[in-house]
Structure formats: structure tokens, C-alpha cells
Amino acid sequence: MKPTDIQNPEYFHKVVDCQYACPAHTPVPEYIRLIAEGKYTEAYMINWDSNVFPGVLGRTCDRPCEPACRRGRVEEEPVAICRLKRVAADNKGDVKQHMPHGPFPANGKKIALIGAGPASLTVARDLAPLGYEIHLYDEQKLGGGFMRSQIPSFRLPETVLNEEVDYILDLGIHTHFNTYVSSLKEILARSYDAVFVGSGAPRGRDLPDMEGRKEGDANIHIGIDWLSSVAFEHTNKIGKKVIVLGGGNTAMDCCRTSRRLGGEEVRVIVRSPFAEMKASPWEKEDAMHEDIPIIDNHVPKSFVVTDGKLKGMMFEKVHAVYDDAGKRKLVPTGEPEVFYEADDVLVAIGQENSFPWIERDLGLEFDKWNMPVVDPITYCSTNKKVFFGGDAAFGPKNVITAVAHGHQAAISIHLACEGQDMMNRLAPFVNLTNMKMGIHEWSYDSMVVNDERYVVPQADKKITLTNRKQEVELGFDRLDGFKEAQRCLNCDVQTVFTESKCIECDACMDVCPTSCITFTVNEEEHDLRQHLKVPAMNLTQDLYVSDILPTKRVMVKDEDVCLHCGLCAERCPTSAWDMKKYFYNVTKAVNACQQEAIV
Amino acid sequence: MTYVRPKFRHPELPKNKLGYTLSYYEGALSTLCAGCGHDSISAAIVQACYDLDIEPHKVAKLSGIGCSSKTPAYFLSNSHGFNSVHGRMPSVATGANLANRDLKYIGISGDGDTASIGMGQFVHVIRRNLNMLYVVMNNGCYGLTKGQDSATADAGSKNKTGQVNLFQSIDLASLAIELGATFVAQSFSGDKQQLVPLMKAAMKHQGFAFINVISPCVTFNNNVGSTKSYDYVREHVEATGTLDFVPMMSEITTEYAEGSTEHLVLHDGSIIELHKLADGWDPHNRISAINAVQHAKAKNEILTGLLYMEKETTDLHDMLGTTDIPLNSLTKEILCPGSGKLKELNDSLR
Structure with a gap:
């Protein structure tokens, strides 16, 4: 393999899995450290600059960062990144002073x-x-x-x-x-x-041609339109028996809202198997916690309307069959159709x-x-x-x-x-800062804590189900926020290798708790991955390869499960390994929160 | 200030035949200087024990005093250990071995602990052919007391302060061969490719196995002019041959040209495969081993690899005819066989 080009800003960016997975590339470990330090305002501003709605996203984000979190690869659960964002939002001080203040001189556009x-x-x-x-x-x-x-x-x-x-x-x-x-x-x-x-x-998807759709129209609602009508207080009640069709997050919001507007027997009925539903796992959990059964593998066949009144729906039972390419097909089980009673049906089967x-x-x-x-x-x-x-x-x-x-x-x-070429875009703002302070001293918490993921407390179900506006999640308190923040592995504190300083004493290779580092003869990537201390089988994670060392070997680091604990740098006699904080920020049209002043 | 090894390990860490991962053979986090050769030797011991599927509780690690003798804290936390008086590890090992021959004994010593204060102990444990692995972590200086020259520092070698050593060095490997040690090897902490199979072979050897490992002291003896620095050793190292350890019952997979390979069969049936042998060297011939070491020395080279090995040896237990059973397992029935047996004995003496 060729030596890794760490001058390319995307190399170290990719090591920060959470930030890389975030569509807005929020500098996650940076704000998590600030939360641990109790600097909530600064943590909020890092977020505000990148994702504009920290308080909203700290409650509702789809969290692509969490499945990507490296912690999830060395233990059960990733860091609760999303809910930590909320800790920053909940505890922030005066953030407005850090935001741009108008009036701004007009540019005439x-x-x-x-x-x-x-x-x-x-x-x-x-x-x-x-x-x-x-x-x-x-x-x-x-x-x-x-x-x-x-x-x-x-x-x-x-x-x-x-x-x-x-x-x-x-x-x-x-x-x-x-x-x-x-x-x-x-x-x-x-x-x-x-x-x-x-x-x-x-536009919410409908089932316009299904039997009984027109006759039952008064009690059949499009999920997103119905939610909107609840939000703007045009709708404030629903029947006792409710069927929600669909398996996405909108379906989860529909069923939970129904429970608050008078729905007593609310069911989610979905075509696909439970595990393949589009809804986030935590949203499914929250729905089930509110006594809402999720009935999977049921395909809606018809609305049952008697005397002009909706009575329920008929469903066909199916099971999933996968072809060689892994493509799913829902095949009827052959059992007779089943009937579920409903006063109202919410159709949440997608939007376009x-x-x-x-x-x-x-x-x-x-x-x-x-x-x-x-x-x-x-x-x-x-x-x-x-x-x-x-x-x-x-x-x-x-x-x-x-x-x-x-x-x-x-x-x-x-x-x-400005009359410029739209492709003439600026590179991201990057910075690499040394974290060493002395022997066993780093300017970040290098120690890896063993705590398991903390659970966000919720308000009592008796209260939340009777008041639509009562927030269910209460958020971490400051202490739990601190403890959860400490679970972060600081993946932005990069292990930076300088081959000219390396004396090949193997100390880093011996001390690395997760066997990431190997000194070996160079090969093509495919073979090299097989021949490391532990084969590097996670192909989504890069290998960090040095230039040829004096003994004709190369240093190869598999980034996959590096804990960023700094022990390689700690045990390196020549500082060939160093821990350096990598700050990466997507360049915006405006430097919204004067980030240099904070970071 | 933090200096703690995280508990997380690579989730795909392989397991040996006993179902243990390498981490089960680890010790505490080393407090030796960063980059110390001794840590590499500890890692080689961990790797060798893991590869040989040794149960850690069947191992006793013993040491004297010095940087080297601290290392048993840094490997095999699940094994028995005894940190003894300076230079007296061989006596403690002898006593322990006589009491319980079922354990594997790993003695760790340094150049000061062996070549100076413990020299008397060292030569006598060789004479006894005690069944153990004796490792000297040899850095040519007293690291623990700020790097004074030790008895293994080469004449002419320069220390960190620029002082040139005036005295002849004691060559521990030659001495061991001379005194009749039944397994003698030399290696370099920076070459695990060689060190790990040597360790494995030594642990499988029935009798006294000695490995002298050049182990640079990064703090006091890694300077230009030192003959025990990483750079110097790498430039002057010469191997008797490349070496593979093939455990008992395994298939031999590597192929080498006719005549260049030698198979040494160990006590338990496992094999040391030697390739690209040095000219005129026969691992079973004590004279050729001494010659090879001296020739290399004359050329300013450090000869590493297996130097000498005796096929069949008689260890201390065999010489003394001691019981096969560890003393702690001897039952009253065995120790007091009763008046019938006593009468038999008395009758035989009449």
C-alpha cells in the first residue's frame, strides 16, 4: 500500500466516525468534551454553527452519528450523542451574544x-x-x-x-x-x-383505490396532514379504536398522538417484518412503552364500512421471503384474512x-x-x-x-x-493541535471509562398520555450528562505517526489494548488486511500506513477499533506517535458563530 | 493524570485451544521507560504462552532485582510469581521446582542480576540442569540506578555520558554453553519473529533453557557509540538461521531447498525447523556452537538464534530420582505407607 496521505483533510475526518456520518458534519467530540467541562454555551454554539437547531435535533434527530459511533464497535451501545446535544441546549447560558447581530449592511441582493x-x-x-x-x-x-x-x-x-x-x-x-x-x-x-x-x-401517500376508501373517508386520514392539523389545533380528538398503517417514524408519531387524543386501543399495523420497519428503534420502543402493539407482516386489503360508518380493516397475513440477491418479497401465508376494528384509520405509508x-x-x-x-x-x-x-x-x-x-x-x-463559479467552493476549516502536556498528561481525558450507556429519564406515562404537550423525555441532568459525555472516545484526538522518529521498538504494538498497530512487510491492501495482528475485516475503516521504515517494514494501524486512549503515544520513546486534536468544520457562507473564538 | 489500560479489547481477538484470548495472558501496564526493550520481551512471553496453549496457573515466574526483574508484573497476571533477592532467583526457582515439578518455570533476570551479583547462582543452576526457562534481559547497563556500565557492557562501548567502558564483557551465552547448559539461544528484543519461536522451543525443552536477549535501554544506553543500542544491534545482528517452531502434531507447511533445513525434535515431539543455517554450525555440537559465537564476535557481529541444544537431557529431578508427584499432592498414604512397608524395609536391611 502507498503511505497514507494525512494531509488530505478527509483522512482524519473519516476517523471521527460520528462527525463523518453527520450530514452537516457537526464536530461531535468537540462539543461532547465541552459538555463534560460544563461549557454548555460553547457546546451549543459549536452545534448551532453546524446544525442550526441543536435543541430541536437534540430531541428529534435521526442520529446517523450513533450507529457510526466507534464505541458501538467495542461494546454494546454507542454514546448517546443526540441526547447530549440536548444537554447543551437545556443548560446553555446566553447564546445570543455569540450569534451575528443585525442590522447588517445591505449588499443589495x-x-x-x-x-x-x-x-x-x-x-x-x-x-x-x-x-x-x-x-x-x-x-x-x-x-x-x-x-x-x-x-x-x-x-x-x-x-x-x-x-x-x-x-x-x-x-x-x-x-x-x-x-x-x-x-x-x-x-x-x-x-x-x-x-x-x-x-x-x-404529500402523504394514500390508498385511493382500496375497497371502502371513499365510503369510509370521514374516518380515514392521511398521517402527515392529520399530525399537522393536530399541531395547529384544528383536531383535538380521535376515536377509541385506531389503526395506524405504516412502519416509519410518522406512523410512530401518529399512534402516540392518537393515544393522547382519546385513542384507547391504538394499533400499528405494518406490511414488513418488525425488524425491517423504517422507524428508528427508539421510536418503536417509545410507542410500545405507551401500550401500542405493533402488528407486523399484515398487508391491508380493504376498509370495512357498514351503514356509511368505518368499522375496521381487513388484512392479509404475509411472511418475508428473500431471493439470492437479498431482495425481499412478501408472500401470503394462505391464512384467511383478519379483521381489526377501528373507529379511525391513519394512513402513514410514506410521503412524496x-x-x-x-x-x-x-x-x-x-x-x-x-x-x-x-x-x-x-x-x-x-x-x-x-x-x-x-x-x-x-x-x-x-x-x-x-x-x-x-x-x-x-x-x-x-x-x-457575487458572479463567481459555483464550483469554486472553499475547503473545510481544519486544525491539528498537539494534546501532550507531560508524562501521563494529556489535555483531554484519555482514560476510557467502562460505563454503559445511560438511560434518558421519562415523565410518568399517566401524565404524558393525558397531556399532548407534556414532553415525554426529560433529558439527562448535568451529572448524567457528564457521565455520558465521558463515554466518548475522543476519536477526533488523532494518532499521528512520524516515521522519521520511529526506532521500531514495538512498544506501541505491544501496549495497544485493541491490537490496532502492526509492524510488518508492506503488501497490497487486501493481503495486508489479512496479515495484521488481528485481521482488519471492517472494510469501511481505513488502514493508516507509514512509509518504509529502516528495517524494511511499515507501520500499519487499523483505525477500526482504536480507543484513542493515547497509550501508543504514551509508550513511544521518541514521540513518533503523537495525539493531536483534529478540528474539522465545513465552511459555510458565513462564519456564523465566530468559531475561532471558541475552539 | 491518567495512565490506565482500557478494559476494551479487539472484539475479533482470536482464541487459543483453551478458549483464552491473548489478553488473558497480559499483565499490569508496564511502568518501565517508554520504548524499553524489556516490554517487547514481556510481549514475546505473552505471545509464546498463548500460542502454546499454556494454562497461566501452570506457570511460575520468578525474578531477582532490577528493571528486568520488574517485568513479571507486566505479563501473565494469572500465573504464580516470586520476586526474590538480588541475584538469588535461581535458588528460589530450584526450591520451587523441586517442590512442584508440574509447573513451568520462567526465570527473569538482567545483566546485573545474572552477570554480577547472581553469577554464582547462575553457574550452579546450569550445572543442576534445572527444568526452567532462564531469560536474561541484557541491556549492558544498570538502568534502575541511572545507567552505569554492567558486566556485559562491551569493552569500548560508550555510555550516555560519553565514558568508554574499559573492561571486558562477560559473554553469558558462551559461558552457558561452556558450563554445559542444554539449551542456549541468543536474541534481540526488537525481533519478535525470532524471539517468540525461541521462547516456545525453550519452554518445551526438558532441562535448563537459557536465552540471552539483547534489550536496549532507551534511557541510558541507546546512544551513538553504545553496542547495545537499537541501531547498533540492528546493524550488527547475524542469525544462525531462521527458525520456526512447529508444535507437536502439526503439519510442516513451509518448504526450503534440500540441505538447508534441519529439524530438531524436542522432548514432547514438537519440532524446531531451522533454515538457511550458518556455515559449519551444528546446533547439536557444543564445539561448533562456541566456534560460531566466537567467529561472529571476531567479526563484530552479534550471533542470534538457537546456538546449542542437547536432544536428550537429564534434569535435576531425574538426577535425584525424586517423586513424580508435586509435594503438595503427596497424600498421607504415600508418605506413611504403614508398618507393613516399614517391616519390609527393615527386613531388606538385615
Whole structure:
């Protein structure tokens, strides 16, 4: 193998698994250390800079970081990264002083943002301080989009959402709420310098052709529309017996909301096997904790309506069969159809994009799935003035993905308005800082604690099920937050190897608790992986390979289960190994929170 | 300030025949200087015991005084241990071995502990052919007292302060061969490829097995001009041959050209495979072994690898005709066979 190029900023970035997995590349270990130090405000600002909604995401994020967390590869559970973010949000001090303050000198450019969800709000935050005049359109009466209409308040209190939306609106955004944009042509005619479409994926899938659908319509609701109607308090009750169709997070929100609006016998009925449901494991757990059975392998066949009133639904039992390619097929078991009673049915079987308001003669191409053609780097459509982000760009994802899109779209808009090439994007901000303070002394907690993952306390079910607005999760207190933060392995504190200093004493190889380091003859990657102290079979993790050493061997480090405990550097007599903190931050259109002052 | 080894290990760590991972053979985290050769030797012992599927509780590790003699704390935490008086490890090992011949004895000593204060003990344990592995971690200086030259420092070798050693060194390997040791080897802490199979062979040898391991002292004797620094040893090391240890009942897989390979069969049927042998050297011939060491010395080389091995040896227990049973397992019935037996004995003497 060739020696590893650690000058490439992506090499060490990839070692920080959580940050690499985060669509917005939030510097996770950095803020976790700040939480452990009790510096909640600083931890919040690191988050705010990257993901804009720390309080919201600390409660509702899909947490792609946690399955990626290295801790999950050496023990049962990853660090509770998401809920630690909430600790920062809950305990922060005055964060506003660290945020940009208007009024900002105008630069004469005008931008329209369609939809006031996380993608648009991120664009607004990144561009407002640069002097753009920003007009934000949304059909609802308040900003937040999906975060407000579809995430129930028992998971995300309105106050938390309002606070974080207001941080952005306070930057001097011109809001046009209660305004449905029905024509992009009309918007473009208002001489905006750029238009950003962050209108989400607003259409919930239905079962229009199913028997009984029309007859039972009064009691059959589309999940996301129903959640939105609950959020804006147009709906405040539901029947005693409820069936929720679908296995995603929206289904989980629907069933749990039903329990709070009078649903006594609420069932989730899903086509796929339980383990393959789209919902996050913790959301399934929370639903079952609220006495909601999840009935899997049941395909809906018909709505049963008697005398014009919905009585329930018929289901066909199936089981999953997999072909050689691992593709799943649901095959009927042959048992008779089963009937489940229901007063109301919530259909939460997915959602899709819908752009009836975009004229097709604006030079804005749509593909065969009727989705706009969007560049995955610049987020620009084929109309150079129109940008897309969030669910509107590439279909339904999640809040953190929408934020990541927003940052990139803002950069493109800024470059375009400055008359520059949109591909002329800046590299990330990176820094490598030595952590050594003395013998056995490092400026990070190198000791690896053995604690298992702490459980976030919840409010009493008796209270939460009777009050829709009572938040279920109470969040970690400061002490548990500290203890959970200590579980972080500090993967951003990198093991940096300098071959010219190495005397090949093998001390690092002998001391490494997880057998990551091997000195051996160089080979091609495939063979090298087999011949390490413990074969490196996790191909998603890189090998760190040195140049040829005096004894004609190379140093090979398998990054997979490195604990970043620093013992290799501790036992190295010549400091050929060193522990250096790697700070990586995605460059945004604006340096939103003066990060250098904090880090 | 933290200096703690995490409890997590690689989740895919392989297991040996006993179902133990390598970590089961570890000891406490070393407090020797970072980069000390002794730590590599400890790691080689851990690896050898793991590879040989030795039950840690069937091992006793013994040592005297010095940096080397601290190392039994850093390997085989699940074994028996005795940290004895300076230079007196061989006596303690002899006593322990006589009391319980079922354990494997690993004696750890240093150049000071063996070549100076313990020299008398060392030569006599060789004479007794005590069944043990005797390892000298040889760094040519007194590391624990800030690096004064030891009796194994070569004449002309320069220490950290620039002082040149005036005295002849004691060559422990030659001495051991001379005194009739039945297994003698020399190695380098920085070469585990060689050290681990040597350790395994030595542990399988029935009788006294001696390994002199050059082990650089990074703090006091790793300077330019020292003949025991990492760089010097790497430049001047010469092997009697490359060496593989093949446990009993295993298939021999590597193939070498005719005539270049020698198979040495050990007491339990396991085999040492030697390849690319040095010219004129016969591992079973004491005179050729001494010659090989002296020739290398004359060329300023350090000869490593297996130097000499006796096929069949008579260890101390065999010489003395002691009981096969460890003393702690001798029952009253065996020790007091009764008046009938006494009468038989008395009658035989009449």
C-alpha cells in the first residue's frame, strides 16, 4: 500500500466516525468534551454553527452519528450523542451574544425562500449576515415547517422550536407567513436574485383505490396532514379504536398522538417484518412503552364500512421471503384474512414530493419521477436562479440532511450573486493541535471509562398520555450528562505517526489494548488486511500506513477499533506517535458563530 | 493524570485451544521507560504462552532485582510469581521446582542480576540442569540506578555520558554453553519473529533453557557509540538461521531447498525447523556452537538464534530420582505407607 496521505483533510475526518456520518458534519467530540467541562454555551454554539437547531435535533434527530459511533464497535451501545446535544441546549447560558447581530449592511441582493422549514431557515441564517434581503414564504402561520407540523409537541416542545426559529428570524428576515406560493413564475417575476425551494415533501401517500376508501373517508386520514392539523389545533380528538398503517417514524408519531387524543386501543399495523420497519428503534420502543402493539407482516386489503360508518380493516397475513440477491418479497401465508376494528384509520405509508406550483416552462427540468433535476454539490436546478434543498431536493430524508443542504445551497447562492463559479467552493476549516502536556498528561481525558450507556429519564406515562404537550423525555441532568459525555472516545484526538522518529521498538504494538498497530512487510491492501495482528475485516475503516521504515517494514494501524486512549503515544520513546486534536468544520457562507473564538 | 489500560479489547481477538484470548495472558501496564526493550520481551512471553496453549496457573515466574526483574508484573497476571533477592532467583526457582515439578518455570533476570551479583547462582543452576526457562534481559547497563556500565557492557562501548567502558564483557551465552547448559539461544528484543519461536522451543525443552536477549535501554544506553543500542544491534545482528517452531502434531507447511533445513525434535515431539543455517554450525555440537559465537564476535557481529541444544537431557529431578508427584499432592498414604512397608524395609536391611 502507498503511505497514507494525512494531509488530505478527509483522512482524519473519516476517523471521527460520528462527525463523518453527520450530514452537516457537526464536530461531535468537540462539543461532547465541552459538555463534560460544563461549557454548555460553547457546546451549543459549536452545534448551532453546524446544525442550526441543536435543541430541536437534540430531541428529534435521526442520529446517523450513533450507529457510526466507534464505541458501538467495542461494546454494546454507542454514546448517546443526540441526547447530549440536548444537554447543551437545556443548560446553555446566553447564546445570543455569540450569534451575528443585525442590522447588517445591505449588499443589495434579494433572495426568496419558499417554505419555512429547516432547509430554508438554514439558508436564511447563512445569508442574512452577509447583507442579503431575505423573503421567507410559508403557508402556515409560523416558521419551522415539518419540525412544527409533523413532530408532535410531546417530542418537541413548541417553546424549544420557537426559540431556535426566532434566532434566525431575528436576523432580519422578511417573513410572509399564511402565504401559499402558487406560482414560481410569479416569484421569479419579482426580480429576486435567487430563489431557494425548501418546500419539503408535503404529500402523504394514500390508498385511493382500496375497497371502502371513499365510503369510509370521514374516518380515514392521511398521517402527515392529520399530525399537522393536530399541531395547529384544528383536531383535538380521535376515536377509541385506531389503526395506524405504516412502519416509519410518522406512523410512530401518529399512534402516540392518537393515544393522547382519546385513542384507547391504538394499533400499528405494518406490511414488513418488525425488524425491517423504517422507524428508528427508539421510536418503536417509545410507542410500545405507551401500550401500542405493533402488528407486523399484515398487508391491508380493504376498509370495512357498514351503514356509511368505518368499522375496521381487513388484512392479509404475509411472511418475508428473500431471493439470492437479498431482495425481499412478501408472500401470503394462505391464512384467511383478519379483521381489526377501528373507529379511525391513519394512513402513514410514506410521503412524496409535489410541485404543482412550479410551471414547467421556466427552464427548470424535471426527471421521469417528476422530481426537479438538482446538482448534488451546488443544489442548483437547471434554472440558474433556482436552488433546491431539504426534502424538496432529493425526496424525504430528515432535518439534519435539510440543514446540510441549506448550508451548501447558501454557499452556491452567495457565489452566484457575487458572479463567481459555483464550483469554486472553499475547503473545510481544519486544525491539528498537539494534546501532550507531560508524562501521563494529556489535555483531554484519555482514560476510557467502562460505563454503559445511560438511560434518558421519562415523565410518568399517566401524565404524558393525558397531556399532548407534556414532553415525554426529560433529558439527562448535568451529572448524567457528564457521565455520558465521558463515554466518548475522543476519536477526533488523532494518532499521528512520524516515521522519521520511529526506532521500531514495538512498544506501541505491544501496549495497544485493541491490537490496532502492526509492524510488518508492506503488501497490497487486501493481503495486508489479512496479515495484521488481528485481521482488519471492517472494510469501511481505513488502514493508516507509514512509509518504509529502516528495517524494511511499515507501520500499519487499523483505525477500526482504536480507543484513542493515547497509550501508543504514551509508550513511544521518541514521540513518533503523537495525539493531536483534529478540528474539522465545513465552511459555510458565513462564519456564523465566530468559531475561532471558541475552539 | 491518567495512565490506565482500557478494559476494551479487539472484539475479533482470536482464541487459543483453551478458549483464552491473548489478553488473558497480559499483565499490569508496564511502568518501565517508554520504548524499553524489556516490554517487547514481556510481549514475546505473552505471545509464546498463548500460542502454546499454556494454562497461566501452570506457570511460575520468578525474578531477582532490577528493571528486568520488574517485568513479571507486566505479563501473565494469572500465573504464580516470586520476586526474590538480588541475584538469588535461581535458588528460589530450584526450591520451587523441586517442590512442584508440574509447573513451568520462567526465570527473569538482567545483566546485573545474572552477570554480577547472581553469577554464582547462575553457574550452579546450569550445572543442576534445572527444568526452567532462564531469560536474561541484557541491556549492558544498570538502568534502575541511572545507567552505569554492567558486566556485559562491551569493552569500548560508550555510555550516555560519553565514558568508554574499559573492561571486558562477560559473554553469558558462551559461558552457558561452556558450563554445559542444554539449551542456549541468543536474541534481540526488537525481533519478535525470532524471539517468540525461541521462547516456545525453550519452554518445551526438558532441562535448563537459557536465552540471552539483547534489550536496549532507551534511557541510558541507546546512544551513538553504545553496542547495545537499537541501531547498533540492528546493524550488527547475524542469525544462525531462521527458525520456526512447529508444535507437536502439526503439519510442516513451509518448504526450503534440500540441505538447508534441519529439524530438531524436542522432548514432547514438537519440532524446531531451522533454515538457511550458518556455515559449519551444528546446533547439536557444543564445539561448533562456541566456534560460531566466537567467529561472529571476531567479526563484530552479534550471533542470534538457537546456538546449542542437547536432544536428550537429564534434569535435576531425574538426577535425584525424586517423586513424580508435586509435594503438595503427596497424600498421607504415600508418605506413611504403614508398618507393613516399614517391616519390609527393615527386613531388606538385615
